[in-house]
Amino acid sequence: MIDANLLRENPEAIKASQKARGASAELVDQAVAADLAWRKALAEFENLRATQNAKSKLVASASKEERPALIAESQELAASVKQAETLASEKEAELQKIIWQIENVVIDGVPVGGEDDFVVLREEGTKPNFSFEPRDHVSLGELLDVIDIERGAKISGSRFYFLKGWGARLELALMNLALDQAANAGFTALITPTLVKPEVMAGTGFLGSHADEIYYLPADDLYLTGTSEVALAGYHSDEIVDITNGPKRYAGWSTCYRREAGSHGKDTRGILRVHQFNKLEMFSYCNPEDAEAEHQRLLAWQEEMLKKCELPYRVIDTAAGDLGSSAARKYDIEAWVPTQGAFRELTSTSNCTTYQARRLNVRYRKEDGKTATIATLNGTLATTRWLVAILENHQQEDGTVRIPAALRPYLGGAEFIPVA
RNA sequence: GGAGAAUUCGCCUAGUGGCCUAUGGCGCCAGCUUGGAAAGUUGGUUGGGUGCAAGCCCUCGGGGGUUCGAAUCCCCCAUUCUCCGCCA
Known part of the structure; x- marks a missing residue:
């Protein structure tokens, strides 16, 4: 609001x-x-x-x-x-x-225009230079027996999948790497509910134009969340949060559910766009005056994760027309996906300023003792989709995949994912 | 699923239609006291809305109702606890 x-x-x-x-x-x-x-x-x-x-x-x-x-x-x-x-x-x-229908006020400097009018802020890392024809993540998934899309479709329909063997372990390793990084940076870990009440879903701003992307359980009047941001934003609703010692930061892990109603025919191959995935989300409650600086900090933590996974990427500043209703500014990090010859979104971080907090009635106490609406920000630290970029960028000619050094401690020290 | 109990200002708590402008304690803040502290003592301490302001309005889990008047009586809902049943 x-x-x-x-x-x-x-x-x-x-x-x-x-x-x-x-x-x-x-x-x-x-x-x-x-x-x-x-x-x-x-x-x-x-x-x-x-x-x-x-x-x-x-x-x-x-x-x-x-x-x-x-x-x-x-x-x-x-x-x-x-x-x-x-x-x-x-x-x-x-x-x-x-x-409630008016969207958050865009921050000065946000690029004007729509989906294609983003500004590339920087490009980092080196794109792999394969001396062979690289396989896409679906082929690798089959070859290594780590992603089973056929059986996912058999039991749940299109856009569902099983992660199997090294694939399942790789995802948990990724999540743990991200969680450890966040915990070391002072975030409090939270495993959140994924079913929430209508007022919380509305408060976070997801029931507006994107309502048809959300799973709803009419028998219980509950919504399945597409991100733990919903629960994390609702966590302190109707509370006065103590931020005298700096921003209150949470790292929320949850499974995420999305109907993908408007994306028929888009990214139908593989696990780039799916109905269910896992995500570790950073969430910060901070002083509104500190929000833009906090936004940069979240972005820096995201880049740190991309670097640990040794992925080439670019950072984009999303244009005003492509912002969610709660966001005043949004940066996406897109990783290079070799077989698509394109950068694809792996993370997104939004500065919601006081917009979301005002809807959910989250406040803080100013130095003069008065209360004021707090600012909220969120940002992705790891998702299932990262596996696509990791598998494709680190594949070898024989089909094995080199595991980035930072992930090895979480995989028993293994250096490669072997062919099944 | 069934039965019962509870929800009061950060925490605990008093309060069965008007003197509730909500009691007392703990905690916290400030003053006094002290060389400094503790103890003691005095005062303060829920939030929100509106208005230039003085002020006024709302706030006893949430929403309705009865009444000139509701923390208090009635109805609905939410949450928590206890017991019974069912189930992983």
């Missing part, structure tokens, strides 16, 4: 942001009008209520003779108070409905 003060003081800034995203600027005008209407109705109700409270108080101390007249007066008042209260809450609901 955007800041009501900003709406009152500088609606033009919000309009400009909405335009940059390709979202509705008209919503902002509607919100300003609804805000005025609500405050007017609220003032009327509160004045009536104050009168009623005063009269009620008189009843208690009134004499027997005075009482009936006072009660009669109050009775009359009660009806108009109720009416005014109803009107005020209707106006508030109207305002909320509009204001």
Whole structure:
């Protein structure tokens, strides 16, 4: 949710942001009008209520003779108070409905445009130079017997798979490497619920335009989360978080579920785009003034992981039109996928500023003792998709895959994944 | 799935229709005291909304209701605990 003060003081800034995203600027005008209407109705109700409270108080101390007249007066008042209260809450609901649709205000400097208008910030690592025809991760998966897509489809349908043998171990190794890195950096590890209530899903901003990507269980009115970000953001909802000693950081591990409703025919081969995968997510609650610096720190930790996995990558600054509704800025790291001759997204880190926290009512205490809305940020540290890049970039001519040195301690010291 | 109990300001707790503008303790903050501390003592200590402000309104798990007036009475929901049943 955007800041009501900003709406009152500088609606033009919000309009400009909405335009940059390709979202509705008209919503902002509607919100300003609804805000005025609500405050007017609220003032009327509160004045009536104050009168009623005063009269009620008189009843208690009134004499027997005075009482009936006072009660009669109050009775009359009660009806108009109720009416005014109803009107005020209707106006508030109207305002909320509009204001919740307005997306986060984009940070200055974010590239304008849509999906293809990202800016490449840097490119790191060396792309492998194969002296043979490289196999894609599906072929390698079969050859090494580490990914079983056929049986995944047999029991669950398309976009499901089994990780098997060294494949299963490799994923756990990757997750553990990431978790250790995060823990050493001061993150608190969390294994999160993957079914959440509607208000939490809505609070994190996922029920907007992406609602059809989410699995929903109507019998229980619960949503399956597509990222542990949902649970991590909800973790401190309705709380005042202590960040006097710096940002509160969590490393959340969970299985993630995505319907991929809008992506039929896209990345149908292999495990690049699947309905279920595992992810280790960094999440940070911090002072809003520190949010942009924290964003850079999250990005640096992500790059550290990419380097440990010895993957060539580039960092992109996502354009305004491609940001999620909660994000004010987003950096993606894309790893080189040799058989596609392309960079593919392995991580994403978003600065949600105070937008998400305001919806979920997460605050911190300022130095003057007053409370204020906190800032939230998130970023991927490892996902199942990384296996694609690791397998393809580190393959040898004989089909074996060299294990990056940083992962070996988690795989009993093995240096290669052998052919099955 | 069935039966019962509970939910009060960080924690514990008092409170059965108006004097609740919510009691007391712990913790925390500030003052006094002290060479400094502890102890003692005095005061403060839930949050939110609105308004230029004074102020006003809301907040006793959440939402409705009864009433001139609800922490208190009624209904629904959530969560926790206990017991029974079922199950991995």
